[in-house]
Amino acid sequence: MKIALIAHDAKKPEIVRIATAYQEILRQHELYATGHTGQVISDATGLKIHRFNSGPLGGDQQVGALISENQMDLIIFLRDPLTAQPHEPDVNALLRLSDVYDVPIATNAGTAEVLLRGLAAGFLDFRTIVHGDEEKHE
Numbered sequence: 001m002k003i004a005l006i007a008h009d010a011k012k013p014e015i016v017r018i019a020t021a022y023q024e025i026l027r028q029h030e031l032y033a034t035g036h037t038g039q040v041i042s043d044a045t046g047l048k049i050h051r052f053n054s055g056p057l058g059g060d061q062q063v064g065a066l067i068s069e070n071q072m073d074l075i076i077f078l079r080d081p082l083t084a085q086p087h088e089p090d091v092n093a094l095l096r097l098s099d100v101y102d103v104p105i106a107t108n109a110g111t112a113e114v115l116l117r118g119l120a121a122g123f124l125d126f127r128t129i130v131h132g133d134e135e136k137h138e
């Protein structure tokens with residue numbers, strides 16, 4: 001499965017803790033991240049992560065492009081709900097696209113935990129259930 005990891009600055013310590021706690025699950029998947037998020041997670045865990053641009057420089061849009069190609073299976077996006085972001089339209093576009101393509105997305109650590117445990121338990125059947133077998137891919 002392809003997993004995207006993204007966190008605003010105030011949430012980076014949280015995403016590092018989540019990625020550290022669940023690194024054995026994450027390690028079994030293809031990981032993507034926006035620039036600085038990918039850096040802090042790989043520094044802390046050694047996980048291999050494909051890093052896109054930093055969010056304000058287009059990273060959210062690069063993740064969005066994969067979503068729009070049905071190439072993203074799960075997203076953890078720890079948004080900072082207390083700070084305005086200069087690239088808010090990109091953030092909203094990513095959230096919108098994840099709903100367009102029914103991709104599970106966690107916007108806080110609690111949901112991230114449930115999604116990762118659900119992934120490990122093999123619960124990710126949404127493509128088959130919603131769209132039928134033809135769109136299922138690894």
Ligand SMILES: O=C(CO)COP(=O)(O)O
Nearest residue numbers: 034035036037054055056
């Ligand atoms: O801004 C972001 C998401 O909107 C995250 O970008 P960085 O991972 O580069 O900090």
